[in-house]
Structure formats: structure tokens, C-alpha cells
Amino acid sequence: MAIIGVKNLSKHFKVLNRHEGLLGAARDLFSTDYRLVKAVDDISFQIEPGEIVGYIGPNGAGKSTTIKMMTGILKPTEGKIEVNGNVPFKNRQKNAQNMGVIFGQRTQLWWDLPVIESFKLLKEIYRVDQETYDHQMGMFNELADLKALYPQTVRSLSLGQRMLCDITASFLHNPKIVFLDEPTIGLDISIKARIRELIKELNRTHNTTIILTTHDIGDVEALCSRIIIIDQGHILYDGDIKRVNQLFGAYRTLRVQVRPYKGEQTIDQVRQTLVERYGEDRDFTVRSREMGWINITFRQDEMPLLEVLNYAMSRLPIRDVQIVELALEGVIRRIYEGALQ
Amino acid sequence: MRRYLALTKCAFLTGMVWRAHFIFTLISNLAYIVILYFLWKSIYGVSQTLNGMTFNQVFVYMTVTSSIFVLFKTWLEWQVSRDIISGAITTQLTKPLDHQLMVLSHAFGRTLNNALVITLPALAVLFGIFRASIPVGWNVLFFCLSLPLACLLSLVIDYIIGLTSFYTESLWGISTTKEIIVLVLSGGLVPLGFFPEVMRNILSYLPFQAIYHTPASILTDASLSLADYTSMLGVQAAWVIVLLVISRLFFSQAVKAVTINGG
Known part of the structure; x- marks a missing residue:
């Protein structure tokens, strides 16, 4: 039970369309120009x-x-x-x-x-x-x-x-x-x-x-x-977390700072190190970001996060590490793209 | 009932935290009483009575109304309005409590604060320093009955004013308008005895005079008969019931239209 x-279940709100500027504000006092917002829709x-x-x-x-x-x-x-x-x-x-x-x-x-x-x-x-x-x-x-x-x-x-x-x-x-x-x-x-x-x-x-x-x-x-x-207002998914977990977990991003940082040369060094361990055909990217940070994005099921981290730490002069939290927006975008079908 | 008393207690405890607020309200109320004394002293000049009231009667009447005014000042409508506009009302509505009773018992805690730290000292000054005297008889008993009714009436009017925020999302204008209307039409500013006959007749049908004029005139006038007293209390009670019903209907209507702010 x-x-x-x-x-x-639906909930609709009536929202007044506000106008710009002084004249608009004056108009709004008497306006009946409402728009319907469907906050929750069926x-x-x-x-x-x-x-x-x-x-x-x-x-x-x-x-x-x-x-x-x-x-x-x-x-x-x-x-x-x-x-x-x-x-x-x-x-x-x-x-x-x-x-x-x-x-x-x-x-x-x-x-x-x-x-x-x-x-x-x-x-x-x-x-x-x-x-x-x-x-x-x-x-x-x-x-x-x-x-x-x-x-x-x-x-x-x-x-x-x-x-x-x-x-x-x-x-x-x-x-x-x-x-x-x-x-x-x-x-x-x-x-x-x-x-x-x-x-x-x-x-x-x-x-x-x-x-x-x-x-x-x-x-x-x-x-x-x-x-x-x-x-x-619509339900996109309702069910076991495990299926969605694959989506969450599919790609993880590890951010590292390598010292000394020499631009492209350092990026290549990182990429080369990972290729040595995982081979050419693995699906990962290495990109440079602001302030000498390097983003390594990879598939969690092919390259476990902790393993990549440990390996990189042992081979590269890494000064600082961050694990990027998964963004819900990214997950929802993937669901729209049909990832759960 | 115990649940609402527990709320009253918490409101009372919270009120006691604001020491500075009470000290300054006490001082300004005492200053106001001093001003009243000299103002009405000069208005009376050499005359013994004006409009059938002696100086002593008017002074006591005005001091009592101004003290009641401070006593009933619980900022209830501002609280309700702030809760509605900020969306804090959502948390209150998730409790198994009636909104009106919750707000009233909260405000009642504030009234107790006011009584303890503002009204009682003011009355002590009135009788201790200014040597004002009141006739003692049935009037004191009926005053004590009349005061809680007046309090309830004032709080319910404030509650209705606060609820308008569901629609207007702002309170300033409507609250200050109410304040002036209530103060003038209730005898809070000038004794109703000074108003023209026609005006007094009209006012006797409105709820406002039952807030300040009724308790103040009961206390200052011992010449009234028991029937007069009971009919005055009857009018108060009737208005309390009418406004309680109106405010409940208003709340149940307003809460349907609610779009609660802030996510």
C-alpha cells in the first residue's frame, strides 16, 4: 500500500507580464496581461x-x-x-x-x-x-x-x-x-x-x-x-538509481596541477603517461584549463578514478588535485539526448 | 490549547531578549504621558469641565488609551506580512496548527511582554507621580473584562491587515492607514466625548471605538449602570466574533491564491 x-497532478500559476521602464510600470498597475506558467504538468x-x-x-x-x-x-x-x-x-x-x-x-x-x-x-x-x-x-x-x-x-x-x-x-x-x-x-x-x-x-x-x-x-x-x-514540470525518469548511476558515473573529470607547468609540453607529458598505461584506443581527453590546471576526462568503467589518480601521482610531478563533482544539468542533458532509452 | 500556550511562552521569551526595545518604548511612552498632562492642562486652563469631562477624567482616559495602544502593539501585521512575503509561512503551514490561532497566541506573548515592561510602569507613574485618581467600583471589574476583548479585537484587525500581503506583497501603506483610522476613530487621539454628536453615533456602530474608548471610558466613568457595562461588553464581544469569522474566511480564501515566494 x-x-x-x-x-x-498539475499546478499552474498566473504570472503578470511586467513591462520595462517607468511607462511600463504604470501600465502594469492596470495590466491584465497574464501568462500561464505550468510549474508542474501532469x-x-x-x-x-x-x-x-x-x-x-x-x-x-x-x-x-x-x-x-x-x-x-x-x-x-x-x-x-x-x-x-x-x-x-x-x-x-x-x-x-x-x-x-x-x-x-x-x-x-x-x-x-x-x-x-x-x-x-x-x-x-x-x-x-x-x-x-x-x-x-x-x-x-x-x-x-x-x-x-x-x-x-x-x-x-x-x-x-x-x-x-x-x-x-x-x-x-x-x-x-x-x-x-x-x-x-x-x-x-x-x-x-x-x-x-x-x-x-x-x-x-x-x-x-x-x-x-x-x-x-x-x-x-x-x-x-x-x-x-x-x-x-514533467517527470523525465522514475526508477532505480543504478541505471542512472551509469550515466552519472560514465564520465569523470580529474583536475591536476603539474609543476613545473610548460603549457602544451606538460599536456603532452600527461597524455603520454596515460597512454603508456591504458593504450591509445581508450576514450579520454586531456585539456588545459585556467591557472595551470589540466582536466583529464575519462570513462569511469574503463579507467577507475582512483586508479588513474594513483597512477598519475606516481608518475607525474603533481602539486594539487581536484575531483570535479558531477553536474546534474549534464545528466539531464544526456537523458534528453536519449541516454536512458 | 497547551500547544498554543507553548507558542505564547516562546513568543514571551523571545520578547524578553529585546531589552533595548522595551527600555526605549517605556521611555517614549512616559514622555508621551508627560506631554499629555501639560497639553490637557493648558487646554483646560481655568475651566473645570469641558464636554462634560473633568481634567482628571480626560487625563486618565488619555493615559489609559495611550498605554493600551502600546500594550496592543505587537507588530503582528508586520510579522504576518513578513512571513508571507519572505515565504517563511511555508514552514508554519507544515505544522499541525491553525494559522490564526498560532499568530494570535504568538502576539499574545508579546502583549504579556508589553504589559510587564511598559504598561505597568506607565500606570505606576500615572497614579504614583501625577496622583491621578479613578473612581473605584464595578468599573474596575468591567475594565478588567473589557481589556482582553479589546486586545483580541485589535489583534484580529491587525491579522486581517497582515493577510492583505497575500495579494499586495507590501504592507506599509495599508498599515499606516489603518493605524491612523483606528487611532482617531477609537478615541486613542482625542476622547470620543469631544466629537460631535452625529459622529459619535456613527462611531458607536464601528468596531474601532471598542478597542480604546470602551475600556478607557469604563474605567473613568463610575456613573454607568450595570446594564450599560454589559451592553458595552456585548458590543465588544459581538465585534470580536464577527471579525474572527471574517478573518478566517479571508485566510482560507487568501491561502488558495497563494504563490509562495522564494522557491
Whole structure:
């Protein structure tokens, strides 16, 4: 039995066409020149209890709009949603009782108060009994080591600390579903890893269904077994992450700085070194980039990233290395080009 | 109910963080009371009564209305408007709470802040330094009943004004307009007893006089009968109910039209 069912869901917004300049602004006061934006256009999917689903797409794809409809904040223009047996927009409060929500760029914590006050407030709001509260707080403390943060005011927390508190707070009442909208936005690698661990653990212990929207492919790879890719209001792909993984993983780019850098000569040296190891017929490119950086792009299945890195390090006078993160936009472009057919 | 009281508590605690705000509001309110004293002293000159009110009555009336004005100043409409415009309202709407009750209980916490750090000191000055006197009788009891109703009325009007941001995405103009209308038509600026008969009759049908004029005149006038008191409270209660219903309908309508800003 699916915990979330979405059928032929659409959301259209009317947006005023703004005109330029002073005259335009005056015209806009009386203008009825609207254009229809289809933020979400006829999408359907079902989510089973306990799943972690990555809901991804570029900016403006319709992710947040879908989440807002599933949480009952926005009313769908057309179509059906059922969350946990409720129609979200009609039973917003009832639906909210079994739901946790994080919008990554906002906080549900009280800015001017010590962290613990927000937890106490949420305890009352969701009518969590003392025993459950103590148990949950104990678990959060074990997972994320939060106790030291409780007496601090929220405004004095770092972004990463605040996000840890925000995420645990959304699990306090043991919800059946948690929506995480960009939970790792603006965070550094180590705190991202901690947050992913935390989410994974919370999902495992309570079998919580988690819908995760993100721009970070790393989040998706670490957490989700299934992804839904949305672009311009349409679903492009819904299914196992492994098939898409081949796309993500198909090409990786390694950036190296070689000293001393002698332009073309160094590029040739790098190319030659790799040819010695992998032979002429392998599909890779070596290009020079700004500030003496050299980009090596290759197929992950033919040349494993770590192997290339180790080999290059042992043969070349390498001063600095970067592994380029995969860009979601590139993946989506490849899907459009028919890579999944 | 406990959930909303917990919200009130958090709002109260937050309010206590803003020490500088309270100190300056307290000082400006006290300065305003001093100005009122000398202003009305000079208006009265040698006369004993004007428009049927003695100097003492007018002074107490004006001090009470100005203190109530500060007491009810919770910035509720600005809070609601900011939440709507910045999109922070999305986080609030993901909680299993009624939006109106949530906003009102939050504002109520602020009212408690104001009462503690502004209104009570101001009243102490009124009776301690200026030796103002009020008749003591049923009027004090009915004043205490009338004040919470007035507070609710004022907050609900602010709530409705705040909700207009769903459509206008800006609050300044409409809020300052409301402020002036309420202040003048409610007796907050000049006692309603100084208004012409016709005007007073019209105003008695509007909700505004129930905010400042009703509690202030109940406190200063002990000559009213029990029936007068109860009918005044009845009018307040009726307006509270009407505006609560209107604001709920407005919210459920406005939230449908919502395009929440900021992703």
C-alpha cells in the first residue's frame, strides 16, 4: 500500500507580464496581461513506506511546488494527491501531524531562543509524550552529539549545526514521512557526510519514508535507491538509481596541477603517461584549463578514478588535485539526448 | 490549547531578549504621558469641565488609551506580512496548527511582554507621580473584562491587515492607514466625548471605538449602570466574533491564491 500517491497532478500559476521602464510600470498597475506558467504538468508517481526517494531536477523544475502540494500548502490545479490516506490541501493540519518538513533555506527553530526551547515547543505542538520525547532526544544526542548546542541561541549556531538541529527536530514526533528540501545546501563536505549519515540512520531505525530534493548528486548517491527526475514540470525518469548511476558515473573529470607547468609540453607529458598505461584506443581527453590546471576526462568503467589518480601521482610531478563533482544539468542533458532509452 | 500556550511562552521569551526595545518604548511612552498632562492642562486652563469631562477624567482616559495602544502593539501585521512575503509561512503551514490561532497566541506573548515592561510602569507613574485618581467600583471589574476583548479585537484587525500581503506583497501603506483610522476613530487621539454628536453615533456602530474608548471610558466613568457595562461588553464581544469569522474566511480564501515566494 503506497504511502504517497500522486496522479495526473498539475499546478499552474498566473504570472503578470511586467513591462520595462517607468511607462511600463504604470501600465502594469492596470495590466491584465497574464501568462500561464505550468510549474508542474501532469505528473504521477507512488511512494512506498520506508523508501528514500531522491526528487531531483534543475532550478525551477517544479520540485518545491510538488513538495508544497504534498504538504498541503499549495492547492493543485488538477489531479489527485493522497498522502497517508489524506488529501493534503483539505486536511492540512491532520496531514501535518504525521509529517516532518525541512526547507533547507529556512528554519523552524526560534532564532532568538536557546535550541532546547524549540524542541520543547515542538514536543507540545505535536503532542509528543514525555517518554517518547526522552527516547528521541537520547537518540539524537547519540547520533549527532547535540547536547552541547542546546543552551546556545539559534542565531549563534553555524549553518551546519543549525541544519543538524533542524533535521533532528523534524524527526522528533516520529513522523511517517519526512520531506527534506535541499538539506545540505551551502554546507561543507564533512558536515554533509554527517547529515547524510544521520538521515540514513533515522530512516533505518523508524522506517521513515523520506522524500529528498537536492542539487547535490552526492546526496542522492549516498541515500537514495530510487530517483525521480523532473524538468520543466514533467517527470523525465522514475526508477532505480543504478541505471542512472551509469550515466552519472560514465564520465569523470580529474583536475591536476603539474609543476613545473610548460603549457602544451606538460599536456603532452600527461597524455603520454596515460597512454603508456591504458593504450591509445581508450576514450579520454586531456585539456588545459585556467591557472595551470589540466582536466583529464575519462570513462569511469574503463579507467577507475582512483586508479588513474594513483597512477598519475606516481608518475607525474603533481602539486594539487581536484575531483570535479558531477553536474546534474549534464545528466539531464544526456537523458534528453536519449541516454536512458 | 497547551500547544498554543507553548507558542505564547516562546513568543514571551523571545520578547524578553529585546531589552533595548522595551527600555526605549517605556521611555517614549512616559514622555508621551508627560506631554499629555501639560497639553490637557493648558487646554483646560481655568475651566473645570469641558464636554462634560473633568481634567482628571480626560487625563486618565488619555493615559489609559495611550498605554493600551502600546500594550496592543505587537507588530503582528508586520510579522504576518513578513512571513508571507519572505515565504517563511511555508514552514508554519507544515505544522499541525491553525494559522490564526498560532499568530494570535504568538502576539499574545508579546502583549504579556508589553504589559510587564511598559504598561505597568506607565500606570505606576500615572497614579504614583501625577496622583491621578479613578473612581473605584464595578468599573474596575468591567475594565478588567473589557481589556482582553479589546486586545483580541485589535489583534484580529491587525491579522486581517497582515493577510492583505497575500495579494499586495507590501504592507506599509495599508498599515499606516489603518493605524491612523483606528487611532482617531477609537478615541486613542482625542476622547470620543469631544466629537460631535452625529459622529459619535456613527462611531458607536464601528468596531474601532471598542478597542480604546470602551475600556478607557469604563474605567473613568463610575456613573454607568450595570446594564450599560454589559451592553458595552456585548458590543465588544459581538465585534470580536464577527471579525474572527471574517478573518478566517479571508485566510482560507487568501491561502488558495497563494504563490509562495522564494522557491
